[in-house]
Amino acid sequence: MSRQRLERTVLDALADESPRYVVDLAAVIDEHPITVEQACDRLRDGENVRSVGCRRYEITAAGRRRVDDAQPATGESAVSTETESRS
Template structure:
């Protein structure tokens, strides 16, 4: 079973790479159950790391990009800026 933190990181990475996605598309992108992804997105929304843009569709926020960059730096990876420019 994948941890909530790992799922949240995968969600943030997918939204940073692909852009706004519906929960079902996001679930397919990261290979998790839609209900698991919906719960994780709700947690990320409350933390202001993603924002709902209607109809269970989410996009990453500046706070989400900062968390992703911090996590990547702690893991010794790049900050992900090459994936998508124009962070919001």
């Protein structure tokens, strides 16, 4: 998994339930705890999560905005599919 994808997955997990321990995050997203801890450190440096002690992290307002900004728009697609263009 790429760093960006891993960080996004961590943020999604924390948006669902926060705070969480690194080992619990690792179990939820099926990654090694050290890898998850490194992602959390990067997210903390970017102020998307904060450490609440004992290898436990919670999402910040900036992290929630990052999750919300990346959500796909709800509604109809403006792109027609192959079957829609057949008459």
